[in-house]
Amino acid sequence: xxxxxxxxxxxxxxxxxxxxxxxxxxxxxxxxxxxxxxxxxxxxxxxxxxxxxxxxxxxxxxxxxxxxxxxxxxxxxxxxxxxxxxxxxxxxxxxxxxxxxxxxxxxxxxxxxxxxxxxxxxxxxxxxxxxxxxxxxxxxxxxxxxxxxxxxxxxxxxxxxxxxxxxxxxxxxxxxxxxxxxxxxxxxxxxxxxxxxxxxxxxxxxxxxxxxxxxxxxxxxxxxxxxxxxxxxxxxxxxxxxxxxxxxxxxxxxxxxxxxxxxxxxxxxxxxxxxxxxxxxxxxxxxxxxxxxxxxxxxxxxxxxxxxxxxxxxxxxxxxxxxxxxxxxxxxxxxxxxxxxxxxxxxxxxxxxxxxxxxxxxxxxxxxxxxxxxxxxxxxxxxxxxxxxxxxxxxxxxxxxxxxxxxxxxxxxxxxxxxxxxxxxxxxxxxxxxxxxxxxxxxxxxxxxxxxxxxxxxxxxxxxxxxxxxxxxxxxxxxxxxxxxxxxxxxxxxxxxxxxxxxxxxxxxxxxxxxxxxxxxxxxxxxxxxxxxxxxxxxxxxxxxxxxxxxxxxxxxxxxxxxxxxxxxxxxxxxxxxxxxxxxxxxxxxxxxxxxxxxxxxxxxxxxxxxxxxxxxxxxxxxxxxxxxxxxxxxxxxxxxxxxxxxxxxxxxxxxxxxxxxxxxxxxxxxxxxxxxxxxx
Numbered sequence: 001x002x003x004x005x006x007x008x009x010x011x012x013x014x015x016x017x018x019x020x021x022x023x024x025x026x027x028x029x030x031x032x033x034x035x036x037x038x039x040x041x042x043x044x045x046x047x048x049x050x051x052x053x054x055x056x057x058x059x060x061x062x063x064x065x066x067x068x069x070x071x072x073x074x075x076x077x078x079x080x081x082x083x084x085x086x087x088x089x090x091x092x093x094x095x096x097x098x099x100x101x102x103x104x105x106x107x108x109x110x111x112x113x114x115x116x117x118x119x120x121x122x123x124x125x126x127x128x129x130x131x132x133x134x135x136x137x138x139x140x141x142x143x144x145x146x147x148x149x150x151x152x153x154x155x156x157x158x159x160x161x162x163x164x165x166x167x168x169x170x171x172x173x174x175x176x177x178x179x180x181x182x183x184x185x186x187x188x189x190x191x192x193x194x195x196x197x198x199x200x201x202x203x204x205x206x207x208x209x210x211x212x213x214x215x216x217x218x219x220x221x222x223x224x225x226x227x228x229x230x231x232x233x234x235x236x237x238x239x240x241x242x243x244x245x246x247x248x249x250x251x252x253x254x255x256x257x258x259x260x261x262x263x264x265x266x267x268x269x270x271x272x273x274x275x276x277x278x279x280x281x282x283x284x285x286x287x288x289x290x291x292x293x294x295x296x297x298x299x300x301x302x303x304x305x306x307x308x309x310x311x312x313x314x315x316x317x318x319x320x321x322x323x324x325x326x327x328x329x330x331x332x333x334x335x336x337x338x339x340x341x342x343x344x345x346x347x348x349x350x351x352x353x354x355x356x357x358x359x360x361x362x363x364x365x366x367x368x369x370x371x372x373x374x375x376x377x378x379x380x381x382x383x384x385x386x387x388x389x390x391x392x393x394x395x396x397x398x399x400x401x402x403x404x405x406x407x408x409x410x411x412x413x414x415x416x417x418x419x420x421x422x423x424x425x426x427x428x429x430x431x432x433x434x435x436x437x438x439x440x441x442x443x444x445x446x447x448x449x450x451x452x453x454x455x456x457x458x459x460x461x462x463x464x465x466x467x468x469x470x471x472x473x474x475x476x477x478x479x480x481x482x483x484x485x486x487x488x489x490x491x492x493x494x495x496x497x498x499x500x501x502x503x504x505x506x507x508x509x510x511x512x513x514x515x516x517x518x519x520x521x522x523x524x525x526x527x528x529x530x531x532x533x534x535x536x537x538x539x540x541x542x543x544x545x546x547x548x549x550x551x552x553x554x555x556x557x558x559x560x561x562x563x564x565x566x567x568x569x570x571x572x573x574x575x576x577x578x579x580x581x582x583x584x585x586x587x588x589x590x591x592x593x594x595x596x597x598x599x600x601x602x603x604x605x606x607x608x609x610x611x612x613x614x615x616x617x618x619x620x621x622x623x624x625x626x627x628x629x630x631x632x633x634x635x636x637x638x639x640x641x642x643x644x645x646x647x648x649x650x651x652x653x654x655x656x657x658x659x660x661x662x663x664x665x666x667x668x669x670x671x672x673x674x675x676x677x678x679x680x681x
Contacts, residue, residue, distance in 0.1 A: 014288055016065050017114045020058055024107055025357045027054035028100070032360045035096050043090045045164045046205075051099075052081035058106065070109050073122045076130035077102045086158060098129045100361070153177065153210065153227060154253070161208050161229070168205065168231035175253040176204065178228040178239060179212070181220040191243060193226050199242040204232035229253070289387060292348050296530055299344060300633035303337060303531065304652045306330070307630075341631065345528055349384035352430045352440075355394055356380060359428065362398060366405040373412050373423040374405055380430040385438055386528035389505060393440070393525060396500040399493040400442040400521050401426065408446030408519055418516070420445070433524065436533065436549045437507075441522040448515040449473070467617060470511040471669075474498040501525060506550060506648050506663040508613060532634060534661065536627040536653065537608065540599035544623075545632050545651060546610065546662045552618065553611040554626065557581055562590060581609065581620065590620045591671060596646075614668035621664060634661050645670035 030047040037044035059074035077099055084091055091099070105122050112119045157165070165175055180196050197206065212225035232239060240250040310330055317323045356378050363376050385393070409415075409424035416422055427443045451469055455462040458478055463469040472478070476495045501509040507525035526532065526549055534545040535554070564579040580587045588611060609620040632651040637643045646667025650658040 013065065013113060016061050016067075017110055018288075019061060020070075020106070020110045023054040023058050024103055024110070025354070027051045027058075028103055028361055029357055030054070031091075031096060031099055031103070032364065034091055035093075035364075038090055038093070038096070043163055043167060045085070045161070045167070048081060048084050048091065052078065052085050055081060067109065067113060067119060069119050069122050070106050072127065073102050073105050073109075073130070076127060080130065080133045095133050098126065098133065100364075101126055102130060153229075156210055157208055157229070164205075164207050165229075165231065168207075173205075173231045173233050175207075176230040176232055176236065176239065176250060177253050178230060178243075178245065178250045179225055180228065180243065180245070180249070181214070181225040183221050186244075189244070196226075196243045197228070200228060200230065200239060203234055203239060203242055204230040206230060287347070289348075292344070292387075295344055296348070299337075299341060300531060303341075303631055303633055306333060306337060307653055338631065341531055345386065345531075348386050348388075348528070350387050350390055352380040352383045352385055352390075352438075353378070355385065355390045356397070356428060356430075358394075359397070359401060362401060363405070363426070366402060370405055371411065372405060372409055374409055374426050375423050377425065377427045378429075379427070383430045383432050383438060384527070386530070389438075389525060389527065389529060392500055392504055393523070396497040396523065397428070397440070397442065399497050401428075403493055404442060404444040404446065404519070408444045408448070410447055432527070436527055436547075437524055438527055439522060439524045441520055443518060443520040445518040448517060448519055449511075449513045450515070454478075466511045466513060469513070470509065473511075474509075497521070497523075502666050502669060503645070503663070505529060506547065506666065508665055529634060531631055533629065534632045534651075535610075535629050536632075536659075537610070537623045538625050538627060539623040540594035540597075542599060543627065543653070543659050544593075544662050545653070545659055546664050547648075548629065550612060550664050551610050552613060553583075555581075555583065555609045555611060555620070556607055557609050557622075558607070583611070583618070586618070588618045588620045590622055591668075593621045593623055596667070596671060610664060612664040612668055614665055614672060619668045619672075621667075632661065 027050075030044075030051040034044040034047040034051070037047070055074050055077045059071055059078055062068075062070035062074060080091075080095060080099065084095075105126060109119045109122075154162075169175060178200060180191075180193060182192060186192070193209070197209065200206065207229040210227045210229070212227055214220045214223055214225050230239070236250040236252065239245075313323050313326050313330060316326075359378070360376055363374060366372075367374055404426050405424075409426070410418065410420070412422045415424065425445045428440070429443070430438065430440045433439045449469060451462050454469065454472055458472055458475065460472065463472050474494045474497070498509055501507045501523045505525040506529065507523060510522045510524075511519070512522070513519040526547065533548045535548060535551060536543060536545045538544075561581050562579045563581070579590055581590055582588070588609075590609065608623050608626055610623060611618050611620050613619075630653075632653070634649040634651055636649045637647060646663055647660055648663040648666075649661045651661050653659050
C-alpha cells in the first residue's frame with residue numbers, strides 16, 4: 001500500500017521537501033557525531049538534542065502535508081531521542097543503527113514525494129525495532145558537573161543540559177551566563193534575542209536560553225529578559241562586546257552571583273521551551289532552483305542583446321556617426337550586467353560544506369562493509385560552488401571516497417604490521433583558487449597505486465609518470481579487483497570521475513601517488529558553467545571561444561621559434577601536430593586547431609598559441625588571431641548526434657550565429673589519446 005498527499009496540499013510540497021532535506025542532513029550529522037563520541041566513550045548531549053528537534057519538526061511538517069508514513073517513523077524515532085535527551089543517556093550502537101535507518105527511510109519517502117511517486121509504507125521490521133528500544137538500549141552518562149556555583153538558574157536545566165555543561169568543563173571551557181534585556185533602542189540598533197544568539201554563538205557554545213521576568217526599569221523597559229547559558233574559552237568582556245552588553249551582564253557561573261538582576265524576580269514557568277520565542281532564520285527566503293534558472297536565462301538573453309547593441313554601435317561608428325556618448329553608456333551597462341551576474345550567481349551558490357555533509361554517512365556504510373577503520377577529515381572553509389556544478393561533482397567525490405576505502409586504505413591488521421596507525425585517514429580538502437575555479441582533493445594514507453599491477457591488468461607497459469597512470473586507470477572497464485563487490489570492481493568509477501571533471505565540467509583531473517604513503521586525486525572545476533568569462537579567437541576564418549579559466553597563457557610565436565620533428569612521415573600521419581616551441585626553458589608541443597577540426601583554407605602559420613594543461617603537461621593550440629575577452633552564455637550540446645569531445649557547448653556573440661565553446665583541456669586529452677592510438681598502430 002502506498003500514499004501520496006492530497007491535491008489540496010500539493011502547493012506546500014516544495015517547501016516541505018526543501019525543509020525536510022535540511023532537517024534530515026542536520027539530524028544525520030548530529031547522530032554521526034554522537035556515534036563518534038560513543039566510540040571515544042563520551043556522551044554527546046547536544047547532538048542528541050539537535051537530532052530530536054530535527055525529527056520532531058519533520059514529524060510536524062509531515063503531518064501538515066498528510067504524509068503518514070513519515071509521521072509513523074518520525075514518531076517512534078522521536079520517542080527514543082526524547083528519552084535520551086531528558087535522561088542524559090548515551091545512545092547505544094543498536095539505537096544509532098535503527099535511528100540512522102529511520103532517517104534513510106524518511107529520505108526515500110521525501111524523494112518519492114518530490115518526484116511525484118507513491119510513498120511506500122515503512123518496513124514493519126524498522127517500526128518494530130524502534131518501538132522495542134528501551135532504556136536498556138542506552139548507556140547512562142556520568143553525573144552532573146560538580147564545579148558549578150550554586151545558582152538557582154541552573155535548576156531549570158535538564159539532565160542533558162547539565163551533562164553538556166559537565167563535558168564542557170571537563171574540556172577546559174568556562175560556564176558563563178550572559179543576560180540580555182530587549183528595548184526599543186537596542187531593537188533600532190539591530191539587537192534582539194535572535195541576533196544576540198547569532199553573535200554570541202559565534203564565540204561560545206549555547207547550552208540553553210532561559211527567559212527572565214524582571215521589574216520594569218530603564219535597563220529592562222519591557223520587564224522581560226533572557227539569560228544565555230554558555231560554554232566558552234573567551235573572557236567575559238569579549239563576549240559582552242559581541243552584543244554591546246552593559247557592565248555585569250556577562251559573568252562566570254563558577255562564582256556566586258545573584259539569581260537575577262533588578263530585584264531577582266522568579267523565572268517564568270515552562271521556561272525550558274522559551275528559547276523558541278523568536279525564529280532563528282529571520283531574513284532567509286527559500287527559492288526554488290527553477291526560479292533561479294529562469295532568472296539566469298533572462299540574464300543570458302540580456303547579455304546577448306547587449307552584444308548586438310555593441311555591434312550596432314560599432315557599425316554606426318564605422319559609417320562616421322558620433323557614438324562617444326553611446327559607448328560610455330555601453331561601458332556602464334557592461335559593468336552593471338557584470339554586477340548583476342555576480343549577484344545572481346551568489347544566490348545560486350551553496351557552501352561546499354553542505355555538499356560534503358552526506359560523506360560521513362557514506363563512509364560509515366563503507367567502514368561496515370569493508371571492516372576497515374577510517375577517519376574522515378574535511379576542510380572546505382568558506383568555499384562555495386554553483387548548485388548545478390555541485391550536483392554534478394558530488395558523484396565524482398563519492399567514487400573517489402569508495403575507491404580510497406576499498407582499494408587504497410589497508411585493513412587494520414595490515415596497517416599495524418606496516419607500522420601505520422590502525423585507523424586510516426581520508427582527507428577531503430577544498431579551496432577556491434580564483435574567483436572562477438575551485439580545487440577539490442581527496443587524499444588517503446593507504447598503500448598507493450601499484451603501477452605494475454595496473455599495467456598487467458591493462459596489458460600495457462608500466463606508466464612512467466602519474467599523468468600516464470591516471471590515463472590508464474581511467475580506462476573504462478579496467479579494475480585491479482578480480483571480482484566485483486558492492487562498492488567497486490567493475491572498472492567504471494575512475495572513468496566516471498574523469499568524464500564528470502573533464503567532459504561535463506570542463507575542468508582538470510590530476511593524480512599524485514606514492515607507494516606505501518598514499519594517493520591524492522585533485523579536481524579543478526569552474527565555479528559555474530552557465531555564464532563564463534571567455535576568450536574569443538579566429539581560426540581558418542571561423543570564430544571560437546574558450547573559457548579564460550582553462551587557458552594558462554597566450555603566446556605569440558613566429559615560424560622561426562617552432563622546432564619541427566625529424567620524421568616527415570609523422571607529419572603526414574598526424575597533420576594536426578606542428579612541432580615544439582620553447583617556453584621559459586620548457587618544451588611545449590604545438591597542434592593546429594584548424595587541422596584538428598579539418599577546417600578548409602587552413603592558414604600556413606599561426607601567430608598565436610593558447611597554452612593549456614593536460615595531465616599536468618602543457619600543450620599549445622595554434623590559432624590565427626585573438627578577438628577579445630567577454631562574458632558568454634554557454635548553451636550545452638545535449639544531442640548525442642552533435643556532441644563531440646572538446647566542444648563544451650555553443651554561444652551567441654551578438655550576431656545570431658552559433659559559436660562553438662571549446663573545452664581545450666578535454667580536446668588536448670582527446671588529441672593525445674588519438675595520437676597514441678596512431679603511434680601504436
